[in-house]
Amino acid sequence: MTQQTQQSKGGKEVLIISGAITVAFVIFGILFPDQLSSGSSWLFGFLTAKFGWLYLISVSFFVLFALGLAISPYGKIKLGQDDDKPEFSNFQWFAMLFGGGMGIGLVFWSISEPIMHFLSPPSAEPGTTAAMYEAMRTVFFHWGIHPWAIFATGGLALAYFQFRKGLPFLISSSFEPLLGDRIHGPIGKTIDILAVFATIFGVATSLGLGAGQIVGGLNNIWGIENNTLVTSIVIAVITVIFTVATVSGLHKAMQMVANFKVWLSVAFMVFLFIFGGTVFILNIFTNTTGGYFGNLIQQSLWMENESFIQGWTVFYWAWWIAWAPFVGQFVARVSKGRSIREFLLSVMLLPAGFGFIWLSIYGGAAFNLDAISGGAIQAAVGADYTTGLFATLQQLPLYALTGPLAIILILACFVGAADSATYVLAMLTSNGSMNPSKNSRTAWGIAQGAVTIILIIAGGSTILSILQTVSIVAAFPFMFVMLFMCYSIIKALRTEKI
Template sequence: MSNPKGSTQNRSVMYISSAIIVLFVIFGMFLPKEMGKVANASFAFLTTDFGWLYLLAVAFFTVFVYGIAFSRFGLIKLGKEGDKPEFTNFQWFSMLFGGGMGIGLVFWSVAEPMMHYLTPPMSEAGTPEAMRTAMRIMFFHWGIHPWVIFAIGGLALAYFQFRKDLPFLVSSAFYPLIGDRIYGPIGKAIDILAVFATVFGVATSLGLGSNQIATGLQYIWGIPATPTTVSIVIAVMTLLFTLATISGLHKAMQIAADIKIWLSIGFMVFIFLFGGTVLILNNFTDTLGAYLQNFVGQTFWMGNIEWLNGWTVFYWAWWIAWAPFVGQFVARVSKGRSIREFVLAVTLLPSGFSMVWLSIYGSAAFNLDKLSNGAIQEAVKTDYTTALFAMLQQLPLYSITAPLAILLIVACFVGAANSATYVLAMLTSNGDMDPGKKLRSFWGVIQGAFTIILILVGGGTAALAVLQTVSIVAAFPFMLIMIAMCFSIYKALVQEKPLG
């Protein structure tokens, strides 16, 4: 199963994917209105005619990944039979907690439940029932389903790399179906689609983070949050990250990761203590029960198509676009684990952390909104990117917590950019698990330029809609790739010798 054409594939995947993305950036620079029209037309077609497919695909992924975990295949090791886990359970669990979603959780944890409360998909707005529905929907969007998607991507990468010695590439997962053709045009096309999905998915996250930084600067210090300001934020962050990558300043990246972890914990504890402790605990208990009770029904629910296209379909597409990105991370730290260990840890531990996070932020937002006579609601109606700062304004020490919130978002931004450029470099260097600095720098610049173009095309808050649109469009072909990937994984597993 060795790759006889590694260097050729390396160059061709990098050249083709980067050339098309550069052309996309140029198209957006000189014909922004036309690009917006194409993106919107594609979005309308996919959500109107294929929104159901996103829902069914994620339902299939859920059944598949747990079916594999609890079958006899669950005992198969992600590695050779003699391989031991590289990390202790505590280290492994800690890394899984920090594996993804940083910017998204910070951005949406206050804004999303408040938006569902104001315009619920299935109940009267502004009622206690609307609040319960809003929290349940948050658990649904950020709970088990996204991590099921990541688990499939990670399982494919880990199994075929560590057990079958194939390149650390998405195309390797298709060896049972197409054999050595993974080294030819078909395999290259698969890896190029993985690059596109990663670029569009991460651009959405960077767009969210940069918008929140810009609106935070406006909310705190009155600096106008124009598309130009957002673009400057992205450019500065990209420059800093790229310089750090070229200079090999790994300590700077580690400092950013440490800041992210400690600030995240600090904010959770602070909001839990001052945002209404009893209400937070009550809401967590009630929402967890409602989430589990409605798990199957919510998975297939299509009672409000327009709402679904803007929320659930967007989220499923976003998570699918992140599958090569987060899957690569969880795969790399899971060598030596059994498939059952891997699936249960990857799907349950991070989703459990997300639910605790969302309960604290969302419940505190509802509590403080009531105490402030609707101040947070009004902020969300005006500009939902300011939701976090509107909530912090109702808590003690706002002059300290608001700048720290900016710092947390910056740390999440840097961490996402660092990981994304690493993964893109790996995908375009034949799966090299230690890609060169020049290639990482190249993808850092491309990611920054790409996100800036999308921001300028959309303009202001509308740019987020553009980012959501392109995420759904880019994720569609990769969703089909992931469905085929499941069958390929199964075919490989049935060829394993029975254990025991």
């Protein structure tokens, strides 16, 4: 049997096993939603209580690994052959990195998270000015350099072994220095299955939050009831839309959606910056940026308030690890011809910097308008955290226009994330093919929607808890994959002539 035949067979094995696990999960969730919910709660408590420290140490290591590698002599090595040139101009590349950071999560949490931390801060007195600044610093921490160091590490492995070593665009390829040809065997396929598992549930978390925010907006604007059934219907309808678009080959339409999402996002930022309190926002940005960098090392390993760390930071670190195959694939594909140093520093710092501006504008406007309105926004978030964005826009002019536009923005982010995740899942189960079949993409699109709906049903009124749980559980084994991946990258780089 030739190596190509073995790889093809291995790709089918990954597809069959991953598909079987997904189908089994969906069936179990349909038949035993209560057991899924209770089992998830137990797993959440066990992993966060026993291994929360490991998530913090591992993610801190990824930051040090990426920074150390970027400034080392290996940083000048190209992601490609020595004479390869970047496929995109610097402006195009930077724009795509920024675009990769504008997803459902950032739209969802940019107002709700600061307000939630303000009401229940890690250490400050709730509802005080100190709590506001601590809340913003915590949000910067969760959306700053740490997550992008995770994505940069995963993306580096994919880009280096694909573009420089000519291996399949698979997570398992990054273990070639350690496993040799065994990356095409059971061990390699297990790694790829773990990547699929992490991607499914990491993205399902985002889709679940996005759907909840859409329904929260529909309730806020038009009074449509916010319940599990309506949320599930929203997910099902959007799943049909992006799946049909994928099957029909409407690539231009999807590109238009992506471009529209970027411009609408920028429009909202400008609108909030102008009408949400410009000076207040600039003060928030300045103070929080200084506090973020001044407390970065201590906050990276801070566990004094364990319940807060387990419910927020551990959840985020797990969520980002689960997203590593997804976002890593995106940043790798657009970075051929870049040096390792250029890649790592740009991926870590540019999207994080953009995120700081985004969060300062949204969070700053929310705090300013909340004070002006006598606490209307914190009251809304306290009652339903999915309505934070709409409660903020409601305090500004043109809500009859901006409210529906906000729902459209979330829909665009939802469709974009689901479409990209479907493509990545199809690629991971097609032996790293850059152009997976439409059948594969269709199947994974439907599966992604089904998994998200099951999580919504199982979560019920505690949906955030079960979404946190699946991210943490999915990321746990993949965290070890990424740690060994770092060692494998170093071993491969040592063979380079520098």
